Amino acid sequence: MDLRRLRYFLVLAEELNFTRAAHRLHIAQPALSQQIKALERDIGAPLLERNSRGCRLTAVGEVVARETGELLAHVAASQERIRAAVGGQRRQLRLALTRSARGGPVDALLTEFRARHPDVDLVVRTGWTSHNITELLAGRLDAAFVRPPLDGEGLECRHIAREELLVAVPAEHPLARERRITRGQIAAEPVILWPRENAPGMHDVISRQLWPDGGPRIVREEPDDEQLLLSVAAGVGIAPVPEGRARALRIPGVRLKHVTAPMPTVDLALAHRPAGAAPALQGLLGLVGTLLDE
Incomplete structure (x- = not known):
């Protein structure tokens, strides 16, 4: 199955709006529509219900979005391991945003992190708090912005904003x-x-x-x-x-x-597993502390 089409579909599943998704992907909206229709033909079932306000995922679309997120995370991790094996020096930080906190302190934090750590590749996704926690516990994320309180997940949380x-x-x-x-x-x-x-x-x-x-x-x-x-x-x-x-x-x-x-x-908080924070994650946590102190 075409990974490019799956990436396009995952962004559309996050935005539920063709115009915004096309803007994020830097492609024309008609081209995005054609790619999604081609993916639906490949799968053999409709993935979206289109309406005047945007679109909704069908039951099949929900499954494809979930599986695509996991698949692309594995692909990204594999690519990172391959780069490391051939002597690449760039590090990777796998991060998820929560849908209700786009913009504001989160965007400012990531902009500053990229400026201070140009050697780190940020792999950023968007999901609800419960999904982000599942991905964290499964090891498919290094950190995630979440909406606390969290119930007994065994994660550490750094407060970001109220x-x-x-x-x-x-x-x-x-x-x-x-x-x-x-x-x-x-x-x-x-x-x-x-x-x-x-x-x-x-x-x-x-x-x-x-x-x-x-x-x-x-x-x-x-x-x-x-x-x-x-x-x-x-x-x-x-x-x-x-x-x-x-x-x-x-x-x-x-x-x-x-x-x-x-x-x-x-x-709003930044959650991560308590043990063995990678250097890239330590850099993000340190930046959070610095900005909060300021």
């Missing part, structure tokens, strides 16, 4: 006129959220902070923050979103609201 949690409401909703909203005002509102298994700790933290008297009334689950905010814009319900991600997406028809005290927050 972020305010906003509530996204439809532009025509009565709450859109409020400067700040209370927990009582959203207690019975229909809520859009992502599946709990994606990041159980973060999901529970959000529920406890915003809906302390029984949890949210979830009416729809979406795979990522962009789809979640598009559902808000369509009037399906309201949604909690970390401030940085919500403001970076800038979805029309959505108003972002602060919640009255106590301010709800979510944390």
Whole structure:
């Protein structure tokens, strides 16, 4: 099977949007569409359900995305071992980002790391916290940005940032006129959220902070923050979103609201296995400490 097509599909599975995926891959959108259709022909089944807002993975597409991530990680590791065997001096750091933390301190940290460690190849992927933890424990990653708390995974976590949690409401909703909203005002509102298994700790933290008297009334689950905010814009319900991600997406028809005290927050951390950190990972952890001190 064509590895290039699989790489294209994996980026599209992360973005769920042809325009953004094509931009990341530095190819034209029609060319990306042709490659994905060719991959579907190779596999013999549709991988995506296309719609006006982007696309969703089919059941087969979910399996292909998961297996492709593992396959490409093995390919990258093999390439690194081959380079080392022939005397290559470059090191590699396999790193995963969490979907809800794109931009902000994470991007700044990686930019600074690349500048200080030009001899290290960063192999970066994006996934939900639970998937990133699985990959870490399996040895297919060196470190991953995650949303704590984590439950008994045996990993070390370095705190990176604390972020305010906003509530996204439809532009025509009565709450859109409020400067700040209370927990009582959203207690019975229909809520859009992502599946709990994606990041159980973060999901529970959000529920406890915003809906302390029984949890949210979830009416729809979406795979990522962009789809979640598009559902808000369509009037399906309201949604909690970390401030940085919500403001970076800038979805029309959505108003972002602060919640009255106590301010709800979510944390961002860098997780890694506790023993035997490779030199490249030690460099990243050292940089985290330096930037936090500054």
